[in-house]
Amino acid sequence: MNTSIHLKLLSAVALGDRKAFDTLYQDTSAQLYAVSLKLLKHKDLAEDALQDAFVSIWHKAAEYQKDRGTVLTWMVSIVRYRALDILRANNVRKERQFQTRPNLNEPRVKQTPHVYFMQSRDRAKIDDCLDELDPTQADAISLAYFRGYTHKEVCQYMSSPLGTVKSWIRRGLHSLRGCLGL
Amino acid sequence: MKYNQDQLKNALSPEFVLGTLSGRARLRYQRLLMEHKELQKNVWQWESKLNELGTVMTPQQPDARVWRAIEKRLGFIEKNEDNTEPWWHHLWTPGFALASIFMLVTAWLLMTQKQLPIELPAERVAVVQNSNAEALWLIEVQTQNLRIHATDKLPPLNDQDYQLWMIAKDGRPPIPLGLLPQNGMKEIPRSILFNQLDIAALAVSIEPLGGSPNGQPTTVLFTTELVQI
Incomplete structure (x- = not known):
């Protein structure tokens, strides 16, 4: 379904159209669930985040503006923030062991996190800019985006000092800003 | 900063x-x-x-129960018969109605005896009280704003905020209205939902600075009913 149809559906949702909301859910929930599940790992938590996000979308539909990107990126923002809140609030990290996550640094795989995450998705426009970053910067940003890692978790994963990781992320985002023209 | x-x-x-x-x-x-x-x-x-x-991530189909849960939360379908309803569904009991009469009297006394300045007529008022029945806030619902007066009985918070919520009778989750003042008077914009929903109660929660991090009350401290004047 294209962007203009999402916009029509969301406009109808803003006026309380339940059928439009149902259609919007059917068309976007699998995409939003993928974001939530990638961050939270646990099916139940990911479903909670998805549920909260759609309740929020129903209430906030009238607040959407084109300045906020496409309807789908706006919806991804909502579910991603909710998933991050759940991630931090439940301290899910403490319940999980690193072994349960894909071990991106295994020698046989020989993939960096950035490359690993690229393989499980289609290419986005922003990838042109991510490709231009120093590989360590792209890795740190990918881990923060797709896994929801904090600075400390990225530094633990990449076995690098906290200050270095913070610098990678800061400089990487600075370069992205230039490339994206923000 | x-x-x-x-x-x-x-x-x-x-x-x-x-x-x-x-x-x-x-x-x-x-x-x-x-x-x-x-x-x-x-x-x-x-x-x-x-x-x-x-x-652009590979889509993952969620379980059908997610949509059903969303429909329930938004009041699109009837709740099932289980007793796991959230706390805000039990606010309009007879006991609560009796309490509202007390609130009305208290509100009236506050408004007349203390001669609070009222620039615009309030349609509805509520008084938020603590467990000792001491008034903490007087809330006036005006045409454009909620005018909220904090009293000197209110324990000040340094690192947290008090947040006001609307509890609708249709069972939807609490709706955030704004942060409450910890002293003096504050006006916050009146939500359009005041005209659209039957309101069971207002609730006050304690939250991290800036308000609820997830759009729902963290810890509810007080509830009160709006009364027509």
């Missing part, structure tokens, strides 16, 4: 969107976003770019 706005925009907006700005720094930035449109727009720009990554 000692940063100027350009530094905030350039350094903190992308980290806010990425999620690496966390804890108190994130809450402080959230508050700044409410105050500075320029910062908010910058965050939106970052969201629209970074979150393209979320739109």
